[in-house]
Amino acid sequence: MNDAVVISSSPRLVEGLKALSRLAALVLILGGGIVLAGWWFDIPALKSVSATYSSMKANAALGFVLSGLALWLAQFEVGAEAEAFKRNLVRLICWLVVLLGALTLAEYFFQWDLGIDQLLCREAPGAVDTLSPGRMAANSAVCFCLVGLAILCLDLEDKNGRRPAQYLIMAVGFIVLLSLVGYLFHVEAFYDLSKYSKMALHTVALFAVSFFAVLFARPDRGLMALVTSESGAGESLRRLLTVGCFGLLLLALLSELGVWLDYYDEAFRSSLFVVGAIIYVLVLLWLNATQLYRRDVEHLQLDAALVAARDEAQSSSHLKELLLDILRHDLMSPAGVIKSSAAIVMMKEPDEAARKEFLRLIVTSADHIIDLIENAKIYARLENAESLPRERADLNEVLHQVADELNVVLLEHKIRLELLPQGERPALVNQMVRDVFANLLSNAIKYSPDGARVEVNILGTERSWLIYVKDWGVGIADADKPTLFTRFKRVEKQGVKGTGLGLAIVKRIVELHAGRVWIENNPEGGSIFYVEIPKE
Numbered sequence: 001m002n003d004a005v006v007i008s009s010s011p012r013l014v015e016g017l018k019a020l021s022r023l024a025a026l027v028l029i030l031g032g033g034i035v036l037a038g039w040w041f042d043i044p045a046l047k048s049v050s051a052t053y054s055s056m057k058a059n060a061a062l063g064f065v066l067s068g069l070a071l072w073l074a075q076f077e078v079g080a081e082a083e084a085f086k087r088n089l090v091r092l093i094c095w096l097v098v099l100l101g102a103l104t105l106a107e108y109f110f111q112w113d114l115g116i117d118q119l120l121c122r123e124a125p126g127a128v129d130t131l132s133p134g135r136m137a138a139n140s141a142v143c144f145c146l147v148g149l150a151i152l153c154l155d156l157e158d159k160n161g162r163r164p165a166q167y168l169i170m171a172v173g174f175i176v177l178l179s180l181v182g183y184l185f186h187v188e189a190f191y192d193l194s195k196y197s198k199m200a201l202h203t204v205a206l207f208a209v210s211f212f213a214v215l216f217a218r219p220d221r222g223l224m225a226l227v228t229s230e231s232g233a234g235e236s237l238r239r240l241l242t243v244g245c246f247g248l249l250l251l252a253l254l255s256e257l258g259v260w261l262d263y264y265d266e267a268f269r270s271s272l273f274v275v276g277a278i279i280y281v282l283v284l285l286w287l288n289a290t291q292l293y294r295r296d297v298e299h300l301q302l303d304a305a306l307v308a309a310r311d312e313a314q315s316s317s318h319l320k321e322l323l324l325d326i327l328r329h330d331l332m333s334p335a336g337v338i339k340s341s342a343a344i345v346m347m348k349e350p351d352e353a354a355r356k357e358f359l360r361l362i363v364t365s366a367d368h369i370i371d372l373i374e375n376a377k378i379y380a381r382l383e384n385a386e387s388l389p390r391e392r393a394d395l396n397e398v399l400h401q402v403a404d405e406l407n408v409v410l411l412e413h414k415i416r417l418e419l420l421p422q423g424e425r426p427a428l429v430n431q432m433v434r435d436v437f438a439n440l441l442s443n444a445i446k447y448s449p450d451g452a453r454v455e456v457n458i459l460g461t462e463r464s465w466l467i468y469v470k471d472w473g474v475g476i477a478d479a480d481k482p483t484l485f486t487r488f489k490r491v492e493k494q495g496v497k498g499t500g501l502g503l504a505i506v507k508r509i510v511e512l513h514a515g516r517v518w519i520e521n522n523p524e525g526g527s528i529f530y531v532e533i534p535k536e
């Protein structure tokens with residue numbers, strides 16, 4: 001069992017059981033007291049349940065009074081200064097109970113007469129089911145030893161949380177059960193272990209009370225912790241113990257009723273009880289399993305809901321991150337175009353035509369920024385999606401638009417951009433395809449020396465367009481190629497700024513168009529980026 005996780009006991013149940021235990025202790029005192037009074041004032045009705053049943057002996061009655069007192073005291077809150085006194089008093093009373101049982105047993109075992117049986121009250125010889133007058137039954141004596149010891153070690157616990165008191169009182173419970181069933185089915189051997197004196201019926205009842213009083217005194221400890229735990233196991237155990245035990249006893253009583261009413265004989269009663277008990281237990285187990293099954297289903301549903309909520313939270317934070325990255329990275333180039341175009345207009349005072357051209361660039365770049373934000377949102381959301389919304393577009397026109405936007409940078413670095421495709425290159429694409437061109441072209445420019453050449457073409461095959469961007473720049477080492485399309489995989493190139501996101505975006509967009517992207521070395525130095533995009 002995992003000690004780190006403990007399902008605690010239900011506080012209401014614990015309090016309720018403790019109260020019951022205190023009540024049971026009072027019942028013991030009262031029950032024993034009444035029988036003692038019966039002996040002192042010689043009232044037969046108080047000594048035994050009927051003239052044909054054996055009486056509860058005065059010593060047994062005293063045993064119950066003492067055990068009740070010890071149990072009640074053990075649960076009675078006193079101030080710190082009186083605590084030690086109370087504990088010693090409880091111990092003393094418990095030892096008296098044990099002594100009472102042990103001396104009686106010794107009398108049976110060694111056939112002594114220690115005079116204790118007639119000490120409190122005298123019983124005339126010849127009482128019902130009593131061989132030694134005034135002596136309690138041997139099984140009662142055993143029970144008192146067990147009850148006394150159980151109360152004595154009520155709070156004793158080993159390192160695994162086991163409590164000896166609970167095992168001792170369980171033995172009492174076993175003897176009580178035997179006696180009860182014995183009385184019910186007239187099996188004398190069950191309540192008449194000594195062959196000398198029988199355990200009286202109300203003695204059996206008071207031992208049953210002692211049994212519950214001890215178990216309920218510490219309801220959240222040892223074995224009882226599981227019974228009172230707020231777990232599914234605790235709940236089903238409580239159901240099985242209460243409904244099971246009481247149901248079976250009720251069944252026994254009912255089957256016995258038929259014998260009393262002379263409907264059937266004892267053999268029939270026994271068969272009836274066995275069959276009834278089997279059916280009852282099976283139905284009980286079935287209902288219990290159904291309940292547990294329902295609980296398991298609820299837990300599974302809860303787990304699934306939790307996993308879904310966690311995934312949702314993770315994916316939404318992942319999407320946010322992704323969105324931010326895309327915006328940060330891709331906004332840079334159109335923002336750069338706007339900035340440099342505006343700077344040229346302001347500083348160089350160009351002629352009217354050039355001024356218009358720069359203003360047009362500013363507007364298209366601003367449009368691009370807006371488009372980008374829109375598309376970035378879609379892209380971020382569709383990162384795990386199968387496809388992007390598409391519309392018919394001319395790839396050659398897209399390429400020229402992108403090239404126009406890069407004009408300023410091209411001029412700045414004196415790069416000669418050669419756009420080879422002639423005529424339309426129609427395809428069913430998402431507008432984000434312009435980011436493929438933008439990233440590949442700006443990379444080609446970024447990673448080429450000033451004055452270099454960049455060549456772009458869009459070649460047609462039967463079903464797709466093959467775009468290539470060829471530069472005569474710094475080139476890419478073979479070792480770096482496999483990871484280049486992974487987000488944030490940058491290969492440091494001196495003086496060139498970047499976020500390492502561009503090629504990842506290219507790859508993702510191309511993938512979402514069911515295309516592919518790869519790099520080859522330019523045999524004349526530099527690199528060639530290939531993108532294959534289906535026409536439809």
Ligand code: ADP
Binds near residue numbers: 443473491492493498
């Ligand atoms: P960024 O350019 O922002 O660093 P990219 O994802 O666009 O991010 O590129 C990833 C890496 O690939 C770059 O850091 C660079 O080292 C390399 N790279 C991309 N394009 C080229 C190119 N045309 N020539 C040489 N190296 C390139």
